Amino acid sequence: METSVRSHQGEVFVHSLANPGAAGICPEMLEVAEEASRAGNFDLAVEIYSSQLADLHQPDRGLCLRKADTLARAGRISEALDSYCLAASLGKLRPEELPLLVETITRTLREKELGIPGTLNGLSKSSNGEDGIETDGDGGDDEALDLFSCRLCKYLLHEPTTVECGHTFCKRCLEDMSVEECIQCKHKLSKKDGLPNGRRLNVVLSGLLDKLFAAESKSRKFWVEGEVLWKNQKFSDALEKYNAAVDLAPSSSRLLCQRVELHMEMRNFSLAAQDANSLCRIKPLWTKAHLLKATALSKSGRNDEALQEYLVCVALKPDWTKVKLEAQKVREHPLVASRGNTAGMDPQQSSTLPPNCTDLVGESLVSRTLMCFFCSRISARCHMTGFFYVVMFSKDETSSFQMAAVCSARMVPADLLDIGDMECSLCMRLFYEPVATPCGHTFCLKCLERCLDHNPNCPLCKENLSEYLATRGYNKTLLMEEVLQRYLGDELAERKKIHEEEMKELSNLNQEVPIFVCTMAFPTIPCPLHVFEPRYRLMIRRSMETGTKQFGMCIADDLKGFADYGCMLQVRDVKFFPDGRSVVDTIGVSRFKVLSHGQRDGYNTAKIEYLEDKKVEAEELVELRKLHDSVYEQANSWFTSLKDNMKSQILSHFGNLPSKDPDPQASPSGPAWCWWLLAVLPLENRAQLTILAMNSLKDRLIAIRRVLIFVTRKRPR
Template identity: 75%
Template sequence: MLQVCSDMLEVAEEANRAGDFDLAVEIYSSQLADLQQPDRRLSLRKADSLTRAGRISEALDSYCTAASLGKLLPEELLILVETIARTLREKELGTSNGDGKSSSSISSGGEDGVEGDGECGEDDALDLFSCRLCKRLLHEPTTVECGHTFCKSCLDDNSDSNSSVNDCAQCKQMLNQKDGGLPHGRRLDVVLSGLLDKLFATESRARKLWIEGEVLWKNQHLSDALEKYNTAVELAPSSGRLLCQRAELHMEMRNFSQAVQDGNILCRMKPLWTKAHCLKATALSEAGRNDEALQEYLWCVALKPNWTKVKLEAQKVLSEVFSLVFENQDLPTPLHPLQGGVATRLIKPPALLRTLRPLTQKPSSSSQDSEFSMTKGPPVDESSCRLSSGSLSAVESSTKSVAGILAALPAPPGGLKRKHSGDGPSAIFNTPSKLPRPDESSVQSPFVGRSFPAELLDSGDMECSLCMRLFYEPVATPCGHTFCLKCLERCLDHNSNCPLCKENLSEYLATRGYSKTLLMEEVLQRYLRDELAERKKIHEEEMKELSNLNQEVPIFVCTMAFPTITCPLHVFEPRYRLMIRRSMETGTKQFGMCIADELKGFADYGCMLEVRDVKFFPDGRSVVDTIGVSRFKVLSHGQRDGYNTAKIEYLEDKKVEGEELGELLKLYNAVYEQANNWFTSLKDNMKSQILSHFGHLPSKDPNPQASPSGPAWCWWLLAVLPLENRAQLTILAMTSLKDRLIAIRRVLIFVTRKRQR
């Protein structure tokens, strides 16, 4: 008895590595011919080499030979599955990248079967009204603090139940408590919810039934859930994800034939969606239709070569197919590896082929029955044939049965080292249905280009209930109501409750998280462009008017303020909250400060203050850090939205020259010396109070006329001296530095004498 030559096997393996698969086949065939009994391991190696060479017909002979000697394990069929899948990919889809790896244009999802739930190309399919979590039409839309909108149920499912905070799935901003800080949890966005129900009435009803079905399914009320899904499918028959879930529900209810029907529809709708083929394959497999399941699994691997889980399923099913054809057959004598090839040229395909022919093969393709001829092998040594005629016929039928199952699939690509005429791409296979290339698909996702009649949407659907105008910078409150940002802020200045439902918004007010609702903004820009432009124009005109610090200056009626001197303010009145906010929004960051006047409301002179910093408190109050900038004279008094305004003109000191300047400098130096002596002579406790509030006495400026308002130390001194407001106001209004110095000197003389007494 001859033995297998290990050296020749090494040569065959080297030939395989070098891509010379036909040489490897010849070596394995030669080694098998020298054996009195066929060797299963060698038959498998030969089968793999034949597969790599594109000689599928002969490869099936060898696989059947190996199967007759022992059941084929799934892992032993990896090369056959990968080769057929690669052929499908290259011949039908035309999207090979040279290494057999998946292209993102065909399939989505990660490796090892981490398959996305969305349609093929779902990232591109998302439209304006889709939830970024579930990829479907927004249902009970809920807007979170950052301004993004999701389905309420998706937010609840996406939240970490063990944590009081979670991140926005879109921008990753950390959100507050998942219930939005409200006693009854997050609320749906009222305006957006009504808008979706109006624009997409049928789809919205379908989504509602869909969600209800999911809840019933989760609670194991399967029959009730199926009723919801059936009604939803009637309303939205083109929703692939809905059909997919109904098929999965049928699977759980063991309604495999119905699951297969849904799978068929999905594959026709979305021929490049791997999940559709996988779902159909699983249903077929559960229904015991392994031949058809194998086709779908192979399409899955063709569409997504790195999907390891599905590739293994294809190998398992193919293993079962090989096993089934040997069940209830008695093979007393092992099959010679070459005998099947000869027999299949002599015997026509049996009736079993017609039974196993894929469902997708057209009736007219019955002529293929005569095309399952195998490549002619080398001459057979008749003395080596030991099989009975009955055993031979059984194995021949086995080979043809497997070939029949694969008859719908095209052969591997050409360009191999040795071309065998009997195994060309069209020698034994016919595609089940010509799949469109990725850029030729005529079936669009229901999410792509979701549209509605233009007349359904008008500006009245997007009106702020406070200003009765089109939303500008729309903001959704935690309780679900939407207002213009400025309108909401003005309302919260007066009351911390929602203007519509009266829900307490103190926490929302405390965080001041007034982020614009991005979906609402996009709807306005996309569908109400002209109306939004007009609304923006009105807003800009208002801001321009507010930023004019001559015509209508906001006036804070409170205390005396002086140029260069800090003036901290505690703001709690709603009118002044609005005034401060507007000064920040316009960018001027300035407003006027005047003392009260019983007759006119506020004095005729004041000082402009510039905001350096604002600190807000949870109840809406704020501490505003300001500093004096310049003096002004009131020309006319007015009011706007509850606070005082004025038309003003700015005051500047009159400059002097010559002898007047010399006299001014002498007076300037003398008064400064007098002021310094007075401050130095103060008691320590009084001095500390002045220092803590106003700081040190400013240094003497060598040029007293450098600033339009005069030297800073004069204003510092005027602020700390014990003078009544009216006296301070008189000095503030002076435009002569000399007169101001004389007035300060008189005050210093008075307070010094008073202290000496």
């Protein structure tokens, strides 16, 4: 007799067409059907198989299977089941004849009903070849991993601790897991964040979580206490804590899962089964939940129900070898406990059961699993309908489960979140760029920096923050920043607007220029500064933050506070010391005249106008060039005649004498060599200031020539 051989998933299946009533089968038409199926034209293939079956005096088993497989490929599962049932009535189905049906059902469930592409329940074959390994560590179960979840334990943050990179985790997770780097940004974490007593909880976030999620937060506290007691083998005390935690958060699947495991360890198998049943209702597609239920039922001696749950696990994870082995230990199968017995079924439904339906169940667990599909198609009262319900969700049921997953995300009660919960204790305004100190207190970044300018201790608890100040690791608390943006967006936008207006005002280098009162400075000449006063720390920082990187330098004045003329300095580099001091590398940019004196936050400010040399032309320019060249040669001669030790000091501090400019009027402040010379000549500040204030290059050159003549005559011979 003729047979058809085809390959599927690497296995070879042989469907016999030998049948006493097979005289009407047309091999050519079967070949057309096979070709149509390979081309993806399943409807045509089904039509051919149906036509061939209709021509037979009695159904052919192999042809029924071909039609069933094609219907399965087409996604017409209900019709495929009818065809498989018909084939089963003609002869016992073998496991190798049904994988296509299982694959189609699970693929349909994954992709069309649940929207899970490629894998089932988040599971796949592991790289080491073991089957059914759960890739996420918890079988895909998870309370919504939202803004307030710890990224280490994936639970609600408990005793939230902000590490130096700005990310926040449970304090216990950081300590118990000996975390060496942040899992979110890979930043290398210090062992104790610079404090002798270890990491501290973030006070603001801790209070916020307790307020917004009071029940869950308290439940999490009991949960953690229960885990500690369990670890110390104090099972009864641990169970009390878990009971209290579940009462406060009954829908927490992972909490319920742990109580199931605790019941199991305490040999409270009935209670474990009850909790596991609740767990399966909360997470119907979580394989671990069904495995826990199966184990608890098995330990309780309820083998029929246990096997049913094992079959659920196999359906959700077909390659889970461990569960297959566990299921083999359960000897009784609920459907065949009394072979052929249909007691409890509706007589009419019972009559529709194929004569050898119970023969479908053999020794193979795969065939047992598949049996449920046929039973549930035939009898709604079959013992296995519960299993079928899990595998074959209706669209309404699937939608409800998806909605449950969406609704499980934590929602912040709008009436509970108050702007007062998010105010800086220093400026009494909404946090802007919030940073958490190692001692756990939160401030605006700018507020904290200003406080540390004056004192290296926390403004609230007085904890010494010298090491924190030394590292200057002022990273924003990212969780706090996200809370502000998400729930107080309008208020934060207003706060940001105020800050930007302040920065705009500070960056106006005409109306309110910060003034460093210290020494003489000249255009193009380096001016290194040692900054240690708090007011100047603030001033330098603001000049960097605004992006101008400039401030004015003036000498002191007994009457006005600082002189009426000065030089703008450009910051090239800043080096900070652990105690907050800094060395600022600056260079002179341009001269200015002070129009009015002022103050801001302790340092001096001024309204200024910039100075430029008046340009000359024609004969005056010719005379200016001659004067320029003459004074330059005089300056070069003076410098060359200096002793080597004096020249070395000048060169180390100011560098070489700049070259002569081809056009002495090219720069608004005149030739650079003039300012170099003015800086190195032994002149008092007042005399230097007088020359700095000149807006005539000719006058400045004449003044410099007089000074050179004077210092040359006074040089000891």
